[in-house]
Amino acid sequence: MQPFIHIDVANSEEVIPLLDARSRPLAGGTDMLPLMKEGIVAPERLINIKRAGDLRYIRADEDGLHIGALTTLDELDRHPDVRRDYTTLAQAAAEAASPQLRNMATLGGNLLQQARCWYYRGDFHCWLKGGELCHARDGRNEYHAIFDQSPCVAVYPSDPPAALMALEANLRIVGPQGARLVPVAEFLQPPSAERRTLHTLAPNELIVEVHVPKGPSGSVYLKAMDRATWAYALASVAVAANIRDGRAHNVRIVLGAVSNRPIRALAAEELVEGQLITPELARRAGETALAAARALEHNHYKLPLTRNLVAQALRDIMAG
Ligand SMILES: Cc1cc2nc3c(=O)[nH]c(=O)nc-3n(C[C@H](O)[C@H](O)[C@H](O)COP(=O)(O)OP(=O)(O)OC[C@H]3O[C@@H](n4cnc5c(N)ncnc54)[C@H](O)[C@@H]3O)c2cc1C
Ligand code: SF4
Structure with missing residues (x-):
């Protein structure tokens, strides 16, 4: 693993000035740390947002459901309002990973989970990592895409975002220029030659909140x-x-x-x-x-x- 600087922050306001192409937020660390250990990502600075208490809440009101980005999948699964009125989201959170992981894994980090493709996670400089070739397309592709949307055939691996799309949820994202609201359906895009990620978050932006409009019946x-x-x-x-x-x-x-x-x-x-x-x-x-x-x-x-x-x-x- 490459050496890196670890910075603790106490609230979300402290994060934005610290974010750039060489820095990454660290939430539960359940995806970030394995990626760093495997040498797939190598940020120079890790901004530890775990103690930013203003990012951890679930609030249901007449406007719908507001979920802070640091809310864990376990908290989502257990919340009575989420279970009753936004059932698909509670079920998707409950079905993800293991109980130990759900205690650590946050919704913000889950939205940004990288591809689980074995070539990507392994020792291959594949297309999604910036290389020329998708090794899975004509290789081992048991778990891969059946709707072809880009040169990469990895599937988007996270469960809760599909539920968020069915509920027409939006993300509140904050960057140096202020806040923007973007539907989950627009935020998640197939990777392209210019942007080899499964999402459209800029390196200097932070997901702050997920807003779900009042639920369907x-x-x-x-x-x-x-x-x-x-x-x-x-x-x-x-x-x-x-x-x-x-x-x-x-x-x-x-x-x-x-x-x-x-x-x-x-x-x-x-x-x-x-x-x-x-x-x-x-x-x-x-x-x-x-x-x-x-x-x-x-x-x-x-x-x-x-x-x-x-x-x-x-x-x-x-x-x-
Ligand atoms: C063995 C295993 C099995 C799993 N199974 C499932 C499964 O079945 N279904 C499923 O959905 N998931 C599964 N996961 C994935 C897990 O849910 C994700 O790793 C987790 O949700 C990521 O959240 P985190 O808080 O740990 O993110 P981190 O690992 O801390 O961060 C992930 C990424 O998000 C960025 N980030 C985190 N928070 C923010 C934010 N607020 N704003 C901007 N950037 C941010 C980080 O910089 C990093 O790039 C599994 C993971 C493991 C290890
Ligand atoms: S499917 Fe995507 S991640 Fe997997 S080898 Fe192909 S380009 Fe890489």
Whole structure:
């Protein structure tokens, strides 16, 4: 590991002047420290924000839900308002990692988690690290994308952001120029030649808050894993909708672990909007959601898996 300077800050205001391309915030450290140990990132300064108490809160009011960026996944999962009114988010937090990790892992850090692709985490100078080649595209790609959005086929690995997208959440981000509000759906973008990251945060910016507008009447998060716990999603689905008179309105369907970012299944949403969702319609929505998907050599299983997750999530939301 490269030598670095460690700086403690007591509140978020102290952070901004310290951030630049050579510095990184340190929150729970569950992704940052392994990346540093593996030599994948090497900041000269680590700005330890763990003690910035003004970034750690969950507040529910008439405007919706306000979550400080330092809130842990465990706190999200346990909060009664989140469980009752923003169920998909509590479920996504509960399904992430292990209990020990959820105690450390913060929502801000989770949004910025780097790709879990084994080439990226291993000793390969792949495209996402600034190299020429994506080794997974024609290599070992069991866990990779089925919606191709960039030269990199790694999937976005975090669970809660798919739920945040289904709930149409926004991030409050602060930088030297002040604050900006950006929808999670815009914040997460496929990497490009100019920006080889899974997000659009500038090096001198800090995520301060996640704001979730007042919740729809129902929401659900389903995650398929290759073992019962402590595993990344093979595929996941977040659905949110208002159920009125037995019909689903304002339906949002978000697919996770199938692309470089969570993606809205817009055609499937249109199909079920305003409808009484029968098991047959839920099945058709699953097919519609996956119509544009293309498997790589080793991940064909993701097509039926994701299709069935969509159908099950729609049946669950109708069942209440
Ligand atoms: C074994 C294992 C299994 C896991 N399984 C899952 C899983 O199933 N699902 C899942 O969703 N996640 C999973 N994770 C990932 C885990 O949830 C993330 O590592 C964690 O959420 C990151 O949060 P952190 O506070 O530890 O971030 P850190 O590691 O401290 O930081 C991560 C990145 O975010 C930056 N950062 C942190 N906070 C801010 C902020 N407020 N503003 C700007 N930049 C910031 C840091 O500079 C760094 O670049 C797993 C992790 C491990 C190690
Ligand atoms: S999928 Fe992305 S992270 Fe993995 S080898 Fe290809 S470019 Fe690198």
